Amino acid sequence: MNKTVDVLVIGGSAAGIVAASTGKAFYPSKSFLIVRKEPEAVVPCGIPYIYGTLESISQNIVPNAHIEQAGVELFIDEVVAIDKTTKTAMTAGGTEIAFDKLVIATGSMPKVPSWLKGTGLGNVFTIPKDRDYLENLRIRLEQCENIVIIGGGFIGVEIADELSKKGKHITLVEVLPHVLQAAFDQDLACKAEQILSGNGVILKTGEKVSELSGEESVSEVVLESGERLPADAVILATGYAPNVELARQAGIKINELGAIRVDEYMRTEDKDIFAVGDCAEKFSFITRIVKGLMLAATACSEARIAGMNLYGLSRLRTFSGTISIFSTSIGGTTFAAAGVTEHLALERGFDVISASAEGIDKHPGTLPGTAKQFVKLIVNRESGLVLGGAVVGGVSAGELINVIGVIIESKMTIHEVLTLQIGTHPLLTGPPTGYPLIKAAEAVIKKQRLAR
Incomplete structure (x- = not known):
């Protein structure tokens, strides 16, 4: 099967949806197609709350109606190859899609530390943006009492806070001296730690995990200090890596942090190919240094800029760098x-x-x-x-x-x-x-x- 479209967007989470809907609003005569592997996309920032505040994962789904109402077509399939020369993309289902402009919004994937022994054991989980995986994780965690979370960033802290509400025995391990240290100064990080501890979360800060141990499933988390933490389940909240393999195979340039290189209009070196969201390059608004920061607010800002500049660049519509703006709720x-x-x-x-x-x-x-x-x-x-x-x-x-x-x-x-x-x-x-x-x-x- 063949399809032809003016603008192809690969990826249908926040950045992909915003890029397509903004582009359609600015260029209503153009046709827009989002290709997404998942029939339902989860709200990324709402993922921790399916383990506490929300009653089910179905309450944390991006409505497909938003896409249709914007005049954008949604196609459920997976793009497996991009040909820049012929301006075509091939899907796993055998559909060839011809495009004029391409927006890559393939997001990110959880990092699993390569040096950590035991990550292949049963009941060791990551937090991908995958509906079925996350629902299975929710069911499995219901049966667990001792849960160890490795990583004290936003995902780790928020999941720890949510699971503690369900009476689980939660231990949070963070290699830095404080949780959320990359986001807040020490005075504020300490305030967050006081709330977590007050709600029963055991904090192991300044501690590095040496291995996960067990027979078929994990049973202990071993720290470099020698302390052994009992664990019915382990959640690896150890960060995310840009999902760029599709772009890399197409010959699109990747930067030193593993993200797709883009300019201030969110264009790659090919003027007809844009990249937005977690897969795209970031730099700081203030320090001007290339960063690996991944935030939904930044992704949507980039997506709007790409959508507005698809068929006409404007110096008034550029990305000036991430200001690292975020918020969370702890207790x-x-x-x-x-x-x-x-x-x-x-x-x-x-x-x-x-x-x-x-x-x-x-x-x-x-x-x-x-x-x-x-x-x-x-x-x-x-x-x-x-x-x-x-x-x-x-x-x-x-x-x-x-x-x-x-x-x-x-x-x-x-x-x-x-x-x-x-x-x-x-x-x-x-x-x-x-x-x-x-x-x-x-x-x-x-x-x-x-x-x-």
Whole structure:
């Protein structure tokens, strides 16, 4: 069978869907086809919650109706080869697809440490974006009591938090001194650890796993210290690698971190082939260094840029680098960050000032549901440019970090932040007299003045 389409998108998770729907909105006369192996795509950021908050994996599925409503065709199959010269793609089902433009959105795959002995034992799991695998994992974990999670990044921490709600005995092992250390400074990481520990999660930080042991299935996790942790199941939350084999075989250039090399329009070296999402190259908005960061927000931003530039480049529609913006919820408390952490800024050679303030997210504080809100800002000492920020608090912290993200991307100075006009309401925000973001800006400026 043969198909012809103007724009072929390989991969139908968040980045692929956004690239196709944005492209269709900008170029309505063009035909768009998404090829995806899975009939149903899971919501990537919602995966940890199928093991606690959500009742089943069916509650964490991206609706296919969104694709159809955008005027995009969805084809369930797997692309197994791309020919750049003839501009065709071949699927596992034997369909040859001719295209004018191609968007590669093949995502990422879980990393399994090659040096770790015992990863092939039964009940040793990764966290792929695969509906059937994840559902099987959910069923298997129901039968387990002692669960060891290796890796204290977002996935590891969120799954540990969710499984602890079900009364499981959870141990989280992280080689760095603190969980979430790549995302937050030590002061905030310690806050997250206190919540996890308070909810019964046993933390083994600064510890490296030497092997997984057992007969047919895993029964113990052995640490380099010699400690042996009983384990009915082990979850490897040890990161993800870009899924680029299809692109590599097609002769598309891959960068030093294993991602598809792209320019600011999300184009590869072939002007008719774009790449977006976890499989595509990333670099930092602030440090300009190539990164291996994988975030849904970044993927969707890249996808929109690719979709808008398919048939006409615009300097107004470019990707300026990831600002590393994210949020999570641990034990009901929101942790969110954007830009660089203080320790990373210093490591990269920036001279920075940081300061924080704590307030409340409603006013007066006697209102039901009021939560404390902690805001930290990291600012370049000389220019006053805001380079990073973090928020810890209630649900509203997840939106406040988006404000800080706009501040960073807009290259605002701390004085411009201090003079922002903030809309407030007792039931919705902190008080105008003590808005935590503004108070944090005041604290930075006070430090600046004292340093003169």
